[in-house]
């Protein structure tokens with residue numbers, strides 16, 4: 652397999668072309684945020700926070716997986732910006748035990764409320780089972796993440812927005828790395844029309860397997876009819892702050908976060924990730940984290956060699972089998 656000379660995208664990545672220097676079209680066409688641009692976004696963000704502080708309740712609901720990026724985001728929101736945070740964790744049935752311990756310790760230490768939300772495992776099993784077996788999403792969606800991750804994130808985004816609307820919380824935060832989401836969306840007003848379109852991507856294919864049992868996890872007509880002024884602003888501050896994995900790990904470890912020993916190298920919280928990656932690589936011949944890691948490498952926050960190591964790494968088959976057994980999936984090998 653050949654890889655771009657600049658980032659880590661392989662020649663199997665959809666739509667990729669290389670110039671004579673071996674640099675891919677995504678590197679040539681993706682603008683890298685300048686320091687000035689980052690500073691502008693930071694200023695906008697800080698102004699927004701002052702405007703949105705909520706005297707009557709929580710200031711922000713954070714999608715909190717207990718992993719390193721969302722823990723670092725929690726640290727920024729509480730320590731740097733002194734916000735009242737509701738840390739929302741979606742328990743998909745595969746959160747590592749160490750990640751759960753991290754969630755309890757970090758929310759206590761940082762003074763955030765922890766909200767653990769766990770759908771019945773039978774429902775998750777149905778949903779992930781379908782995502783693992785069939786191609787239910789558009790190819791474009793699957794360029795960026797595995798079918799299983801896309802499913803889980805769909806639930807998280809819908810549930811967190813439902814939580815913000817029902818508790819009147821003005822901000823929704825994510826710990827997206829600079830490779831997962833562009834700086835242009837780092838501060839973004841939500842609205843019912845876009846939400847209705849985006850939740851269809853995940854909800855509609857799953858309705859066929861889970862029917863009405865799925866409905867409580869997505870926004871319904873009543874939620875979507877909430878007046879515009881009550882819709883929160885989405886923020887993902889890691890897009891405009893300095894992103895360095897080593898520094899992030901050092902900072903959160905200094906306050907008691909412990910790296911789980913049982914997750915795969917691309918995740919610091921989820922035991923389903925190895926199976927998700929394995930299936931994606933079998934089906935599409937590229938790593939589902941390739942897009943994200945390419946973005947981090949391009950932005951200068953990770954050495955290309957380190958990124959290449961991540962996208963070339965094969966899954967630990969013990970972990971793949973562990974998740975497959977829990978989901979009741981037969982897989983070759």
Ligand SMILES: [Zn+2]
Nearest residue numbers: 655658675678
């Ligand atoms: Zn490239």
